[in-house]
Amino acid sequence: MATFELYRRSTIGTCLTETLDDLVSSGAVSPELAIQVLVQFDKSMTDALESQVKSKVNIKGHLHTYRFCDNVWTFILTDATFKSEEISETLSKVKIVACDSKLLQPPHP
Template structure:
């Protein structure tokens, strides 16, 4: 079973820049809309595949309050408040943070290396 290709990375700086560029190309009739959609689908697939292997940064956090949480379609969403964030080098605090966590494995892959 193939892993789902979550679209949440489209809201990153890279994803937004790609989408804006593709929108400009479509608007200038340099590429058809169907190609733009295929490119964004390829972006989703590629970034979901590469990030688990290349992203090594870890951040620890402690929140004073869990404001809300939700689990839908294998996606957890948490809204937390008064958060202390720490990584290997520095730390800081924020008033409110939204955390979106997607299932990285399909049911057939759970428990298998």
């Protein structure tokens, strides 16, 4: 199953990466094993978001920068308004990085 490394940049992914980094540098864990852990994190995070999260958010704003490279969209919005059941915020600058969801749905024979 293909996975995105996208979520490693999230808070939990960063913490995991730093922890693994410490373990690797201390010799407790081999780099190969650390990479396997990260790959598993990619899968688990994707599954969790898909299965456990149901919230919906609307965003409106001005497009400052857009870029589509290697199937990854990168947007920078200014004066973006986030609205959902949980949050309602306006932020001066937001960066959005999005991978193609179709890549996670390979044809299953």
